[in-house]
Amino acid sequence: MFKNLVGKKNLSMDRLATLCLVDEVGSIGKAARGDANRQSQFSRQIAELESFLGIDLLDRSAKPYRITEKGAELARICRNYLSALDDFVGTCSGQPSKLIIGAGESLIHWLLIPAVLPVLKKAFPEARISFRNMRTEAAIESLQSGEIDIGFVRKDALTPVLSAAGKFVLDYRLYVPKKFRARLKSPVKFEEIAKLPLAVLEGRGQYRTTLENLAAEGGVELKFVTECSSSTQVALLVSRKECCAILPAYAESQFDRVGVQSYEVKGLRSLERTLCFAWNSKRAGVRPILAKAAKVCATA
Structure with missing residues (x-):
């Protein structure tokens, strides 16, 4: 042999x-x-x-x-x-298993650490959990190469070698500090959003392009007063009442609900994404903890 x-x-x-x-x-x-x-x-x-x-x-x-x-x-x-x-x-010598989870920075900060990590630690109290900040494309590649164990990724990006658990719809809302005295009702139109000072992600990604295109369809131009390199930076500006922003709905936990109001936005369906916890099926054959841990994450 x-x-x-x-x-x-x-x-x-x-x-x-x-x-x-x-x-x-x-x-x-x-x-x-x-x-x-x-x-x-x-x-x-x-x-x-x-x-x-x-x-x-x-x-x-x-x-x-x-x-x-x-x-x-x-x-x-x-x-x-x-x-x-x-x-x-490690198990034979009493050492804990290690699980590496890949996801976007804002997902790690706003969802995985506060909501998923406690559930995971309860199910696997001896495991060492490590988070890695990466976009879906990088996470998919790292799952296939074995560099990470679990990825919180877009469901439409999965490849045949990957299995997945859970279904989390990622939608967006408008967050407006009360200091701006905006008299809005959900769903808010882009004609109304154009009157507000906005923070936005820098670059020409799909998020920003979609917002600009929807505004143009309404015959208006959005007033971006601050550009940031991450959604967590945008959320910090909103929490400090510096400006308004369109952010994922799960960012709401970051804001003072008395001081920051949340609204649905008309026409944002194109930005919605379905996320899931994915793992490499072949690797799970030799490391069964991968599938078990991903399914536990999906229950959070």
Whole structure:
């Protein structure tokens, strides 16, 4: 059994773990974190793996060296089984399992930490939970490569290798501090929103483009007074009563309900998204905790 693996020179778990690390961070230099000795060690370990396999795991024509397609494939395989083995050894020695959850920053701040984390910790009290800020596209890729365990992602972005639990509709509302004395009734029209000072996400993403297009259809132009790099920054401005904003409905928990009013907005259906907790079905075959934890998250 495993005659191609057992007792072979230049093949070891240390070398395979190094390959996984380099694949995850993107280069040997980043993996070594500026330590020249570790960089030399990592280069040697990957070269030894290449000698054993007879293939290139690094593209040395690139600067810095990048993992080849075969190298990335091997890293995915190794990450799955090394993670499962690490869990097993940790359980034997009384160490907790680790779960890495990927989601957008605002989702982590406003939903996962306050609502999902307590439920997850109750179900898995010994587990170490780690959150990583990433957009849906990056989370899907990281789920497939094994770099994260669970992703809170758009349901329409799932790939065949991923399974999912839960259905969370992400819709948007207008938040207006009372200091602006806006006399509004839901659903608010863009003609009315155009009279308010707004904070918005910078750039030309779908969120901002949709708002501008809907305003243009109503024959008005929105008054963006502040641009931010994240929804949490926008929410902070609203909570400080500096301006108004259109934000996900789950942001409401961040505001003083006496000082900030919330309204439905006419025509925002195009921004709605359905989110779910996703995991890699193949990885769950060797780490059953993944599917169990994702399903627990979906109950929050």
